[in-house]
Amino acid sequence: MLRRVVAAAAVVLGAATTVVAVDPVLAADNPYQRGPEPTTSSVAATRGTFATAEVSVSKGNGFGGGKIYYPTDTSKGTFGAIAVVPGYTATWAAEGAWMGPWLASFGFVVIGIDTNSRTDYDTARGTQLLAALDYLTQKSSVRSRVDVKRLSVMGHSMGGGGAMYAALHRPSLWAAVGNAPFSPSQNLKSDRVPTLLLAGQKDTTVTPSSVVGLYNGIPAATEKGYLELTGAAHNFPTRSNSVMMRKVVPWLKIFVDHDTRYGQFLCPSLKDTTGITSYRSTCPLTTAGQ
Secondary structure, three states: OOOEOOOOOOOOOOOOOOOOOOEOOOHHHOOOOOOOOOOHHHHHOOOOOOOEEEEEEOOEOOEOOEEEEEEOOOOOOOEEEEEEEOOOOOOHHHHOOOHHHHHHOOOEEEEEEOOOOOOOOHHHHHHHHHHHHHHHHHOOOOHHHEEEEEEEEEEEOHHHHHHHHHHHHOOOOOEEEEEOOOOOOOOOOOOOOOEEEEEEOOOOOOOHHHHHHHHHHOOOOOOEEEEEEOOOOOOHHHOOOHHHHHHHHHHHHHHHOOOHHHHHHOOOOOOOOOOEEEEEEOOOOOOOOO
16 A cells, blocks of 8 residues: 555645545565655756657657657666656757756656647647657657556646647546646546646646636545746746646656655645745545556
């Protein structure tokens, strides 16, 4: 039985919280756990403990090509994976490439993709995220390093809407992250994938209120989180961003690796509130439904 970090329900910074018991368990009980005991400084670091390598992917297989980043360590077994897509008209190299080695060094296989057309809408981007995961697990040169069960998606803006589309259409995913997600053609009332949504406080393209609306639409039975980044505009995920990643990494660790050691950073409230204006979640964040 995996340890469950037990905490309060949805919180906003500054609100009162209640902490209840934690049921400890040996790390050996979790076959998915990767990496050493995390600390506040290690979660905020731009690199984890795994050395990484990368390989380019040509256009085809249902998406516009991209790049795979992966841990080089073959002694730990397979790793969970995440497919990431940039925003409207953007390329992976220009917008998202900074996060590939970052996430891989924390023990994930990452495929960052370009889209078939730079003007593809959210639904097309979501379809291409799923195609990228299928390529990664079935055809790629690193497929033997990937746990085919533990897959996740992330995107920015129109790509964030794509990540939401992917979650809705493949509920077997273990996590989804939407960075300022633009989702004009869908709602999340049937979302069953643990979903983290991030908004920029000064984003006038995808406003915080619109992201909160998506968050509120996710069913109560689905684990979810909402973060509003202080002073951030719409482009907050397009360059190295420790405020964002020190929350995204724990989310992926909790739900893709079932690593409850990372629960302390998100529940019962944020352990580090630097750069965060508002936070809501369904703490305790458990993986029972997975």
